[in-house]
Amino acid sequence: MPTPATDWTRNDWAAFADRLLAGSMAHASPGRGRITPPGAEGGYGRDVDGLEGFARTFLLAGFRIAGERGEGVDHLIDFFSQGIRTGVDPDAPDRWVRIDEHGQAKVEAASLALMLDLTREWIWDRLDAQTQRRVIDYLSPVVGDDTYPKTNWLWFRVVVQTFLRSVGGPWSQADIDADLALHDALVREGGWISDGVERAFDHYVGWALHLYPVLWSRMRGAAELAADRLPGYVANLDRFLQDAIALIGGDGSPLIQGRSLVYRFAAAAPFWVGVIAEVPSLSPGALRHAAARIVSHFAQHGAPDERDLLTLGWHGEWRQLAQSYSGTASPYWAAKGLLGLALPADHPVWAAPAEPLPIDRGDVLRAIAAPGWVVSGTAADGIVRVYNHGTDKARAGSLGGDSPLYARIGYSTATAPLLDERAWTDPLEHSVVLVDDDDQPTHRSALELIGARVLGDGTAWAASTWLAHTLSAKPTPRHGQGLAGDATVLARITTHSVVRGLWEARIIRVDPIEQGPEIDELTLRIGGWPVAGDRPFAQNVEHAARVAAGELTSIIRTIGDDSVEPLVETRLDASPLGAFAAVPYVEVDVDPGAWHTAFVELARTGEAVSDLGLPTIAATDGSGDLRLDVTWPDGIRTSSSVPASPR
The missing domain is CATH 2.70.98.70 (Beta-galactosidase; Chain A, domain 5)
Structure with missing residues (x-):
């Protein structure tokens, strides 16, 4: 496992991904259109659970297929191609829940569209014409749909419509313009992005609100839509990553804060996005190593479990950590943390020397x-x-x-x-x-x-x-x-x-x-x-x-x-x-x-308070400021003047 001085090789990453894929694919439906890991159904029901399982596992399979340039991964190409044919077949018993049947399908549709684009020459281009028409029909209800929450969900509509545009399907420039304007309105100081109008800062900043803009810009047909915006996206990502890398613990643990913590090592995703975007402030070796430390933290603590499954929990299973909508396949958004596998073995990132985390340096x-x-x-x-x-x-x-x-x-x-x-x-x-x-x-x-x-x-x-x-x-x-x-x-x-x-x-x-x-x-x-x-x-x-x-x-x-x-x-x-x-x-x-x-x-x-000297704290009001004098347990004294109230 990675330490401050070592790192995972690309083969280590691939072996870990293949273990996850084997564990989840073992629970596919007969037509492979749904993947439903065992356990109590989620708040949206078993049908949605199965769609989540396919779409989120397809993320990981797509990274593997693209990163290998389609070589030696025929089993993944065949499995997910069959699942797509089944998923969009309206008469298949394990078809996908449609976007106009349940809102959660809007989330999963984005993963499907991203991976159909990323693996285009190995999956989409080889699908028969009827299946391609059915995929377009399945995705088309997103056009003109104004019921998307005004959160990171904006990117689900942008990504799907960009794919539809690239394959001759319906799309709306007005929809995309509105969604991109909403994204701009959610950007805050220092490259941080609020997940909605609330003060909602959590891991979604990295694994959604910075991830999708960069991946979207690389989709077929997105260049003319994204060209003027991409420099700003990369600049904000660069500033955010300077904070994000300082939030990783010495044992590789991400911060345990915010919702959807069952996604675990999806917290590694923004560091891979930084590699893809070629941010200037952090080296590829530092970014790759940060991602490796996060993923290996969970690998060392039993995720996936002995069945090679990701459960609802942090290290082990603990369902109370999930939100009410989470199902047994929800944790597979963790696949985003393995995004680096979409970069082939000859990409420079794999040869870049690892660099320690900020916490390793001091x-x-x-x-x-x-x-x-x-x-x-x-x-x-x-x-x-x-x-x-x-x-x-x-x-x-x-x-x-x-x-x-x-x-x-x-x-x-x-x-x-x-x-x-x-x-x-x-x-x-x-x-x-x-x-x-x-x-x-x-x-x-x-x-x-x-x-x-x-x-x-x-x-x-x-x-x-x-x-x-x-x-x-x-x-x-x-x-x-x-x-x-x-x-x-x-x-x-x-x-x-x-x-x-x-x-x-x-x-x-x-x-x-x-x-x-x-x-x-x-x-x-x-x-x-x-x-x-x-x-x-x-x-x-x-x-x-x-x-x-x-x-x-x-x-x-x-x-x-x-x-x-x-x-x-x-x-x-x-x-x-x-x-x-x-x-x-x-x-x-x-x-x-x-x-x-x-x-x-x-x-x-x-080291504890009672083992050192007793601290002292004094607060003194004066002319709108507050003077804070502290004697710390180790005897160091500090004094500061700070605002007493908002200005």
Whole structure:
């Protein structure tokens, strides 16, 4: 497996892909039009599951066929050619669900169109005329269809219509123009792209919103449509990848944040896209190696499983990680992470020397403006941590429930947010909430970003403010966003994170609102990092809330507050990383208008707050700015002046 000094060869990549293909193809229908891995059917039913299985496996087969230039892969060409003939045959019992029958077919149609284009001379050109007409008929309902969500789905319509245009089918310039304009409207600072009008920053930025523009530009017939746009796409991709490569943990784990995490090593896709687009800032060897580290992380942790199948989960199967629509074949969008196999063996990327990840070279500290993140990676333990003050998958000005996948203050490559039922109604890990007399906690969505930046002296800062509100939740489709419901605002909370290495100094103020409750009668609950494992944990709540799971230690303690009550909560089956999950947290009495301070740590090295000097934190208001003075556990002192509120 790849290490900082080694890498997978192309043969290693091909062997891994062939293992995945063999595992999934074994579950094809008699006509090969559907591939349905075993397990309970997804939220959209077994017919959609089968279409997903074919289309997403076809992605991987298409990469293999194109990368081998059709040589030595006749079994794949024959298998998927037969599946296409069956899929578009209206009388076949295992035909594909049509685009006008179910919306999910719009997603899968894009994979079909991309691979029919990529493998054109080996599959499309050899299909009989009747099957070609049927494929065009199958794809044609996308033209003029305005029901596509205004998200990354825009690219599904663009890709399908571009393929139809190239084979003499119907297409609409107006549709493509509208979709490309929507893409432009979703681009944010630093090459980041929001997945819709909400503040939705997650892995879809890389494996969808940057992937499709580059692949689309290389389709037959796309050149004149994409020529003027491609330089901008590549420039944005280049800027994004400089952040994305810093988000990979030393063990190769991607950040465990956002929806659709069952796609696992699809997180490697944008690095291959960078190779294809020839971005200037990162070398082909660095990009290839980053992709290899991500894919090998999952290979080392049991994905695929002993049946050579990708299950609904992270490492192993854990269905709670899936969204409500996910089926047994949904994880095969992970095939995008093997996109590099579409590059033949004589492509220069395979001979380029591997380069280490940023986390291999030393500690990482950066601020990312668009999602409002501070990134802190520590080379000693390989953990990359993100402190989130700008992402919640919510519309500005709305009041809804916090999604554990988006709205927590902290995410990392070594921890996962709690994802049991309670996690959606009761924010705990990496949260700042008020708790009323009925034990109802508040939520922070939608938050307002104050700012995020590197301060110097090895520290960085991010901050946000929000109307803390309880929620009477209503049933909500589980597509990753928080629950909807009726909100009652209790107060305004403002929270600053000052970050240095494995530590966060968290500074919090609670302010009353007009006609609000007496907030000094509320309890302020501050949560630390969640840890998980397959055995119960070592816990300590004597001076701070501290919990250890394996090599990980999570600690939170308040500074200068005698009312503190350090606590640890343990939950069963709440994390994809282990049967037991635990969160250290503290509860304090609210002092309206005053600054409450807490110290938060996640370490894999055994170094802990209680093992070093006691930290101190002081927050001083003045003329619209906030001065933050911190003495860190190792004795280093830092002082910074930051905005106290949005400007």
